[in-house]
Every structure is written in structure tokens, then in C-alpha cells.
Amino acid sequence: MNALIRHHLHSLRQSGVRFASAPFAALANMVVIGVVLALPLGMYLLVSNVQSLASSIPTEPQISVFLTPGAAKTDVAALENRLRAVEHVRSVRFVSREAALASLKRSPGMADVISTLRENPLPDAYVVTLGEGSAAAAERLESELKGVPGIAHVQVDSAWVRRIDALLSLGRSAVILLSALLSLALVAVTFNTIRLQILTQREEIEVSKLIGATDAYVRRPFFYWGGLLGASGGLCALLLVFLAQVLLNRNLSEFGNLYGVELRLQFLPVADAALFLAFAALLGWVGTYLSVSRHLSKIQPR
Amino acid sequence: MAQPIISFNNVSKRYPGGREALSNINFTVEAGEFVLLTGHSGAGKSTLLKLIPAIERASSGTILVNGQSISTLSGRGIPYLRRNLGLVFQDQKLLFDRSVFDNVILPMLVTGQSHAESTRRVRAALDKVGLLDRERANPVALSGGEQQRLCIARAIVNRPTILIADEPTASLDDEYADAIMEMFRSFNQVGVTVLIATHDRDLIAHSSPRVVHLQRGRVLDKATA
């Protein structure tokens, strides 16, 4: 076996020994890192769940085009032709003011209110349904139709999809921001942990250098420790988020039952979880690198 | 004649902010020699010894060890230089957080020897200094003489060609000191070059190797004059 591989194994084993010699300190470190990482991870999980929920809802945008009362017959006919010619259009349905009132009357509690009205306040309207996923086209159409003679008001019912989209992108930005901030925190935590370790092992480092240890040899165990600390903190974060998800799912399914729908948060795919662990290890490595570069060079045996 | 294993040419050392600790040192050690470096406290013995493994760097002049120039050696080359040297430090530098065995195995770990080979050589080294039965003990539990022997075991475990010891008998009773010097002599007999700093007058009187005398940073050496 080659000396380099042997030292890698030795460094790994040393991490085990170090853990065994102060398991509570090491565990406390892991938990701190775990909690720090659980925040962005949990938020990411939430955002991606809302995202997949939103994308599973059919989004055939509907546009209600309300006509001005007493609009000219020619204008109305021209408008209908125009609507039928719109790109992506599925259907164009005319809802007369009488039909609209009748349907309103059927709504519970509305009949009494409506019977007090002396005249029908509702306008005639066209309901235009566009094909799936054409929310943008719907909004284009909305702005095109505004101000066309004979039209009083245009309302796009896909607006809420837009709103969720906006909310999701806000959520994603928050996840990125939070991840960046808390990654920094993790780097700082490992930086400090490694600094303390270098201090407590000062004598061993000095002696090792005096008997011919290379810088790489001296650094290697710290890199293992920092990387493992990051990864195990990441594992702790995954565990915390998983527990939170299990608890939330219990409440969500009760809530969903009330509405007859199944609501469940999905956990991260395995590949994402692995990537997350690798990233946590990398952050630990970076913290170690910074700490080792700063503190090891100061130890020059005399 | 063979090239000297250690040679100092016009070497001076000034510590930052201090006076000159070594002034214009010229001296050589042949392979297989046994050399005592003597002088009063503050004469510069430790400084001279520390220049050889590049623990301190010379302010001027050139030093050759095993044909390699120390003055031009880069930081990366230093560990490999030290692996060929056995060093016994004035302040011992033992690690009290581990056993006797684990102190001695350190040089083997640094050079990446296999576990079996390391164990074999650590036991052999401990046997040579008479500490084999104490391998599981903590160095704290050893007497002063045993601690010094432990330092020697750590210095020889990598089979160095040069053994350098800084006042290895300073804190010991005569009886123990003689035993330690005897040990160095036995290593010298199997071909190891030995360089020992000491200010122990009695010891110098007892032994008859070459003596290099340092006085206020200058060499007074009849043998190389």
C-alpha cells in the first residue's frame, strides 16, 4: 500500500478517534451545523412542493370580457369574430346579462338580494377559454382588448397562477439568500472549530514538523475532520427536515381530508439529498482550508 | 577523502533584534564521526544544532548536509531533510497525551511506513534504549532518564544517518548520564554520525571523542584548525 493512501486512511481513522475522545463536543457541533442548514433546506423543500403542486393544477386561462351596456350590435359581432380568431382559443361562450342574473339567483342567499333590485345591473359578457399553459397569451389578449369599443372590462382568471409564480420566485430568491448566508455561517463554524483544534494540537503539530512531516501531512487530518463535520451536519439537517415533514404531513392530511383532497409534502429526491450532503462537506472543507491557511503557518517549531 | 557529511562555511546567525549568536563558523563533520559540541550557556550550541535541520536559518554562509545545501533549501524540501536526521531536543518535546509507543511511532507515521513495519521498528528502538517493557506507559510516568531514552528511541526509529542531541544529559545524575552517552557511542559504532551539544565538563573529561568548543558564537576547534 502506498504511503499517501495509508496516510489518508490514518487521517480518517484519527477523525474517528477524535470523535470517540469527545463525542458530545462533536455532536454539539453537528447539531449546530444541522440546525443552521435545516433552515434553507426546509424552505427549499417547501418551495419545491408548492411548485410541483402548482404545476399539477390545470391552467386553462379564462378571460371574461364584459360588454358596455347597450353596445352597438355591429361592435359586438365584430368582437365575437375577433375573439374566435385569437390564437390558442378553445372556446368562446356568450353569457347574456339575463343568463348571468339567473345563475346568480341560483347562488344560495343571493336570490333575496337580487329580488330587491329594480333592474339587472349585470352586463353581457363573453367567456373565452384558452388552451393549457397560455397564461402569457391570456395576459396579452387582456391588454389588447382594453379600450376596444363595446368592452367595459376584461378580467383574466389566470392571474392567480401568475401570483403563485411570483410567490414561488420570491421563495426561490429567499432560499438562495438564506443558503448563502447560512453557508457562510457553516464556514465560520468550521473555521473556528478547526482553529481550536489546531490550538489544542499545537504540540503534536510542532513535533510532527520537527521530525519531517510535510504541510500536507499536517493539514490532512483537519480536512477530514472539517469535511466530515460538514457532511454529518448536513445529515443532521436532512434528518431534522425529514422529521418536520413527517409531522407536517400528519396535519396536512387532516386538513386535506376536510376538502377531500390529498395534501402531502414530498421529501427530497435521493440525488438531491446526496448533492446537499456533498455541498455541506464542501463548506466544511472550505472553512477548514481558511482556518488551516491562517493558523497552521503560524506554528513554526523552535 | 570523502566529502564531509556536515560542513559549515562562514556561517553567521543573528536572531531578529538580537546580537550575533554565531559568527563566521567554519567546521566539518566526517561521516561516522562522534563530535561533542561544548561551550558555556549562551555560547551558541543550540543555535548551531538547529541550523542543521533548518529549524533556524543561517543569516549568511553556507551549510551542507549529506551534500545538500541547507541555505538554499526551500520550505518544501525541509521535511525530507529532517527525515534523514535523528533529533533529540533540549526541551525533549515529548507528547504526554499518548503512550511511549505512540510517541516513538510518530516519525514512522510521518513517512508513511506500513503498520507492521512501524510496529517492528518501534519495538526495536524501544528495545535498544531499554524501554520495551514500558511501551504502554504514559511518558509522565517515566523517570527523567527514561524520558531521555524515550527521546533517543524516537530519534533513531527512522534509522537516521546523523544523530543530533542537544544537552541530552543535562538534567540527569552521572550514573544515568553515562548510560545515555554509552548508548550514543553504541549507535556511533554501527556507523551513525553523532553530534552532541553539552556543557558538562566531567563528561568531556571522561570521553575521548573529538570536541568542538564554542565561545560566544565562535569555534575553537583544534581538530579542524
Ligand SMILES: Nc1ncnc2c1ncn2[C@@H]1O[C@H](COP(=O)(O)OP(=O)(O)O)[C@@H](O)[C@H]1O
Ligand atoms: N529564539 C531566539 N531569539 C533571540 N535570541 C536567541 C534565540 N535563541 C537563542 N538566542 C540567543 O542566542 C545566543 C545563543 O543561544 P543558544 O544557541 O541557545 O546557546 P546555548 O545553547 O549554547 O546555550 C544567546 O545569546 C541567546 O540568548
Ligand SMILES: [Mg+2]
Ligand atoms: Mg542550548
